[in-house]
Amino acid sequence: MTDTLRLAEALIACPSITPRDEGCQAMLGARLARLGFACETIESGPADFRVTNLWARLGEGRQPTLVFAGHTDVVPTGPATAWTSDPFVPSHREGRLFGRGSADMKTSLAAMVVACEEFHATHPTPAIDIAFLLTSDEEGPALDGTVVVCETLRQRGERLDWCIVGEPTSVERTGDMIKNGRRGTMSGKLTVKGIQGHIAYPHLAKNPIHLAAPALAELAATVWDQGNAFFPPTSWQISNIHGGTGASNVIPGTVVLDFNFRFSTESTPEGLQQRVLDLLQRHGLNPGADFDLDWTLGGRPFLTPPGTLVDAVRAAILAEVGLDTMLSTTGGTSDGRFIAQVCPQVIELGPPNATIHKVDENVAVADIEPLKNIYRRTLEQLDAQARAGA
Numbered sequence: 001m002t003d004t005l006r007l008a009e010a011l012i013a014c015p016s017i018t019p020r021d022e023g024c025q026a027m028l029g030a031r032l033a034r035l036g037f038a039c040e041t042i043e044s045g046p047a048d049f050r051v052t053n054l055w056a057r058l059g060e061g062r063q064p065t066l067v068f069a070g071h072t073d074v075v076p077t078g079p080a081t082a083w084t085s086d087p088f089v090p091s092h093r094e095g096r097l098f099g100r101g102s103a104d105m106k107t108s109l110a111a112m113v114v115a116c117e118e119f120h121a122t123h124p125t126p127a128i129d130i131a132f133l134l135t136s137d138e139e140g141p142a143l144d145g146t147v148v149v150c151e152t153l154r155q156r157g158e159r160l161d162w163c164i165v166g167e168p169t170s171v172e173r174t175g176d177m178i179k180n181g182r183r184g185t186m187s188g189k190l191t192v193k194g195i196q197g198h199i200a201y202p203h204l205a206k207n208p209i210h211l212a213a214p215a216l217a218e219l220a221a222t223v224w225d226q227g228n229a230f231f232p233p234t235s236w237q238i239s240n241i242h243g244g245t246g247a248s249n250v251i252p253g254t255v256v257l258d259f260n261f262r263f264s265t266e267s268t269p270e271g272l273q274q275r276v277l278d279l280l281q282r283h284g285l286n287p288g289a290d291f292d293l294d295w296t297l298g299g300r301p302f303l304t305p306p307g308t309l310v311d312a313v314r315a316a317i318l319a320e321v322g323l324d325t326m327l328s329t330t331g332g333t334s335d336g337r338f339i340a341q342v343c344p345q346v347i348e349l350g351p352p353n354a355t356i357h358k359v360d361e362n363v364a365v366a367d368i369e370p371l372k373n374i375y376r377r378t379l380e381q382l383d384a385q386a387r388a389g390a
Contacts, residue, residue: 002114002368002369003114003117004107004110004111004114004368004369004371004372005097005110005365005368005369007027007031007110007113007114008090008097008102008106008107008109008110008111008368009090009097009099010027011024011027011028011072011101011106011109011110012088012090012097012099012100012101012102012106013088013089013090013099014027014072014088015088016072016073016074016101016136017073017074017075017076017077018073018074018075018136018137018138018139018140019045019049019050019051019052019073019136019137019140019144019145020073020136021052021072021073021136022072024072024106024109024134024136025041025052025053025054025072025134025136028054028072028109028113028132028134029041029054029056031113031117032056032058032113032116032132033056035058035116035117035120036058036120037056037057037058037130037132038056038057038058039054039055039056040054040055040056041053041054042054042055042148042149042152044137044144044145044148045137045143045144049140049144051135051136051137051140051144051145051148052072052135052136053133053134053135053136053137053144053145053146053148053149054132054133054134054135055131055132055133055149055152055153056131056132056134057129057130057131057132057158058116058120058129058130058131059126059128059129059130059131060129061129061158061159062129062159063126063127063128063129063386064127064128064129064159064161064162064382064386065128065129065130065131065158065159065160065161065162066128066129066130066131066161066162066163066164066378066379066382067130067131067132067133067160067162067163067164067339067343068112068116068130068131068132068133068163068164068166068375069132069133069134069146069163069164069165069166069335069336069339070105070108070109070112070133070134070135070138070165070166070167071105071134071135071136071137071138071139071145071146071335072106072109072134072135072136073135073136073137073138073139073140074100074101074104074106074139075100075104075139075357077100077359078359082359083359083360084098084360085098085099087099087100087361088100090102092365095364095365095366096362096363096364096365097362097363097364097365097368098360098361098362099361099362100361101361102355102361102362102363103168103350103351103352103353103354103355103356103361103362103363104167104168104350104353104356104357104361105166105167105168105350107350107351107363107367107368107371108166108167108168108349108350108351108371109134109166110368110372111166111368111371111372111375112132112164112166112372112375113132114372115372115373115375115376115379116130116375116376116379118372118376119376119379119380119383123379123380123383126379126383127383127386127387128379128382128383128386129159130379131160133146133149133150133163133339135149135335138334138335142335142338145335146335146338146339147335147338150338150339150341150342153342154341154342158342160339160342160343161343161344161345162308162309162312162343162345162346162382163309163336163339163343163345163346163347164309164313164347164348164349164375164378165334165335165336165339165346165347165348165349165350166348166349166350167179167334167336167348167349167350167353168350168351168352168353168356169328169348169349169350169353170349170350170351170352170353170367171352171353171354172352173321173323173352173367174321174350174351174352174367174370174371174374175317175320175321175323175325175349175370175371175374176323176325176326177325177326177327177328178310178313178314178317178325178326178327178328178347178348178349179327179328179329179330179331179334179336179347179348179349180230180303180304180305180306180310180327180328180329180347181230181231181265181301181302181303181304181329182299182301182302182329182331182332182333182334182336182337182348183231183232183234183262183263183264183301183329183333184261184262184263184264184267184269184297184298184299184300184301184337185260185261185262185263185297185298185299185332185333186260186261186263186269186272186273186295186296186297186298187258187259187260187261187295187296187298188258188259188260188261188276188293188294188295188296189256189257189258189293189294189296190212190256190257190259190280190291190292190293191254191255191256191257191291191292191293192208192209192211192212192254192255192256192257192285192290192291193208193253193254193289193290193291193292194206194207194208194209194211194251194252194253194254194255195251195253196245196250196251196252196253197250197251198249198250198251199248199249199250199251200249202251205251206251207251207252208243208252208253208254208255209243209252209255211284211285211290212255212257212285214283215279215280215283215285216238216257218279218283219236219259219276219279220236220238222236222275222279224236224261224263224267224272224275225263225264225266225267226266227264227266228264228265228266230264230265230303230305230327230329231264231265231266231301231303231329232264232329232330233264234261234262234263234264234266234267234272235261235262235263236259236260236261237259237260237262238257238258238259239258239259239260240256240257240258241255241256241257241258242255242256242257243255243256263301264301265301265303269295269297269300273295276293277293280293298333298337299333299337299338300337300340300341301329301337302336302337302340302346303329304340304344304345304346304347306327307345308345308382308385309345309346309347309382310327310345310347312378312381312382312385313325313347313349313374313378315377315381316373316374316375316377316378316380316381317374319377320370320373320374320377321370321374334348336348349371349374349375350371351363351364351367351368351371352364352367
């Protein structure tokens with residue numbers, strides 16, 4: 001059994017359902033401290049939802065810095081009886097490691113730490129700094145995790161040059177896909193106001209669903225942008241509609257719609273908000289009098305085009321597994337959206353994601369060592385570049 005597999009199993013055995021860390025960061029921090037990392041725990045959040053974050057750095061911040069980032073929290077297991085084996089007892093079947101967090105993303109964390117140990121053994125005085133940013137609030141609200149650490153680092157003026165987030169990005173084999181960006185996400189809650197009344201006397205009432213319908217049809221048909229070489233076009237989707245009293249003979253007084261934008265770098269949150277407002281007003285709906293609209297910006301889009309980090313990771317993948325990796329910005333959001341605000345180059349790289357958040361989550365054991373080696377080779381590539389630049 002390899003060091004990476006042993007560490008992955010030890011992490012899976014910690015029942016770290018968000019926002020609990022359950023000792024994962026202490027375990028990883030102890031190994032990093034032995035390499036000389038300065039480890040700092042940053043806690044945030046209310047007492048009943050306390051989030052633990054680990055910031056660890058090797059170096060004084062005067063050299064280019066590569067950050068390994070990830071989360072120690074996992075999603076709930078669902079009914080444990082639905083699992084073939086205990087979700088927090090790592091087990092092996094048919095060449096695969098089973099357990100909650102095996103793919104998302106404790107295997108990545110183990111691979112990152114062991115990669116640093118191997119790199120340190122051959123590069124005791126590297127030309128780059130190495131850091132770790134770990135949180136227990138990625139699968140939850142993400143209010144007291146990476147975003148808090150990034151703001152702390154911004155206030156300190158800490159230098160961050162490159163970041164690899166260990167999200168499970170691969171499809172069939174480790175390294176076949178990396179994320180070099182993510183779309184932005186912004187949600188809206190639209191409350192259209194009417195006048196409740198008896199359905200047999202519509203002239204004495206005002207149906208908010210009827211008021212909203214023409215505007216919703218146009219919103220659904222609107223082309224917000226065309227996307228670009230890295231991003232698909234911006235998407236607008238309704239997620240929920242709430243209206244009515246439950247009775248079939250009552251015109252409702254309000255209808256509430258929840259919707260979400262997944263947007264590319266071709267659009268801005270401010271621009272999308274203004275376009276929605278203008279569209280509603282064109283349909284005779286006046287803010288305040290006829291509707292209320294509340295916005296929640298979950299994250300802005302980020303993009304790391306081919307350059308120092310992407311090239312280093314691509315070279316490491318090609319050398320280790322012989323794959324010409326695909327760049328992608330598809331999927332949901334990640335903590336990369338926060339890190340990109342303080343770090344100019346951010347990519348995501350991890351094992352295949354087919355089983356994440358599912359019952360019997362698992363990862364192929366054969367994918368684990370190559371992932372660790374890709375991380376180590378990336379360190380070597382960036383160190384060599386830094387030495388050449390010096």
